[in-house]
Amino acid sequence: xxxxxxxxxxxxxxxxxxxxxxxxxxxxxxxxxxxxxxxxxxxxxxxxxxxxxxxxxxxxxxxxxxxxxxxxxxxxxxxxxxxxxxxxxxxxxxxxxxxxxxxxxxxxxxxxxxxxxxxxxxxxxxxxxxxxxxx
Numbered sequence: 001x002x003x004x005x006x007x008x009x010x011x012x013x014x015x016x017x018x019x020x021x022x023x024x025x026x027x028x029x030x031x032x033x034x035x036x037x038x039x040x041x042x043x044x045x046x047x048x049x050x051x052x053x054x055x056x057x058x059x060x061x062x063x064x065x066x067x068x069x070x071x072x073x074x075x076x077x078x079x080x081x082x083x084x085x086x087x088x089x090x091x092x093x094x095x096x097x098x099x100x101x102x103x104x105x106x107x108x109x110x111x112x113x114x115x116x117x118x119x120x121x122x123x124x125x126x127x128x129x130x131x132x133x134x135x
Contacts, residue, residue, distance in 0.1 A: 001024045001061070001063065002021055002022070002023065002024065002034060002057060002060075002061065002063070003021070003022055003023070003024040003062065003063050003065065004019065004020070004021050004022075004037065004054070004057060004058075004062050004063070004064040004065065004068050005019075005020065005022060005028055005064075005065045005068060006018070006019055006020075006040065006065065006067060007019075007020050007022075007028045007029065007033070008028070008029070014043065016039065016040070016041045016042075017039060017040045017042070018038075018039050019036070019037050019038040019039060019040060019068060019071070020033040020034075020035065020036050020037065021033065021034040021035045021036075021053075021057050021062055022034060024063065035057070037053045037054050037057070038050055038054070040071060047071060047074075047075055049071075049072075049075055049077070051077060054072065054077055055077065058077075058079065059080070063083075064079070064083065066085070066086040069085070
């Protein structure tokens with residue numbers, strides 16, 4: 001079975017990738033590729049693709065990797081109906097109870113609630129006094 005995957009090129013700390021069609025059992029760095037169908041530079045986001053070759057290999061059953069499929073979609077290459085997208089990864093904290101956002105809220109100084117309390121009580125009392133006076 002054929003796979004369409006990225007093969008790393010470039011120098012240290014500056015990768016560039018070739019998008020190649022390769023036997024799925026082979027390691028991406030083995031060097032034995034069926035065809036090179038494009039390249040991708042992650043620094044400049046520049047992508048060069050041979051759309052005719054890509055569509056030919058996809059039509060004949062070549063399986064794109066998830067990252068390559070993302071690049072194809074972004075460049076307007078339609079993926080076959082049989083291709084299933086990988087589910088989005090769900091990140092989960094190991095000790096969620098220790099996170100700051102999950103800790104109980106710290107109470108504000110005692111003076112702040114005391115100032116707010118009379119302000120909320122005064123409007124509640126004022127309508128109560130006006131209603132008996134109106135009767």
